[in-house]
Amino acid sequence: MLRKELIQLHMDCKDSQEVIRKLAESFVKCGAVRESFVDAVLEREKNYPTGLPAVAYDIAIPHTASKHVIEPAMAVGILNKPVEFHQMGSPEIILHPQVVFMLAISDPKEQLTLLRRIMKLLQNKKLLDDVKSAETPDQVYDLLHPAVDA
């Protein structure tokens, strides 16, 4: 699920679209999704935003329909500066995530355990804080791998 090549640190992005595009393109590059995934995630975010006021800080979990996904994967993007995302369920609220988890889910029924783990991760303040202060993709991987893939 989690792959080192899908972890990007010190991202310099001017808005949420740029973050989404960069992370989504990394999925395409490693073969986890179809090329249609990039535009599909951008489009979905516009209509159904995925910003969340998580326990540690604001995050976003951009994703899209399973038909664009080849195999399940998760990308982590840590930005130099927060960008604006709208809140899931309440699009009038603007959040400022600096950490973005992009999800590629090919079969939610089959990947229930995985979805449970991701939810646990989103509620783990200590882990989220550690992820934000990590300095290398290896560090992020070592922190998240036991929580997501174990």
Added chain:
Amino acid sequence: MTPIKILSVCGSGVVTSSMIANKLKDMFAEKGYDAETVEANSSEVEGYCTREHFDLIAYASPIGDSCGVPAFNAIGLITGMGEDEFMEEAIAALHKAGK
């Protein structure tokens, strides 16, 4: 265990609604309810509600008309903040309906 049926709604009707549906099953089991969940996207809500009976709607994307079914914002179930409030309100609505 009292059987109940919940419509779990999100933007694509896939990822977020599945996360919420999982959580709902666990939380309602602790309270003595056997929750059956159906995942849907926002535009499917009206159709589902006219075809089937639901006791509750839990949504992560704004929904239009909930056809009289008690509907609650379920974002707190994903973030882990506001779970207790969600359950209090949801269970109050179930009690009101005699469940």
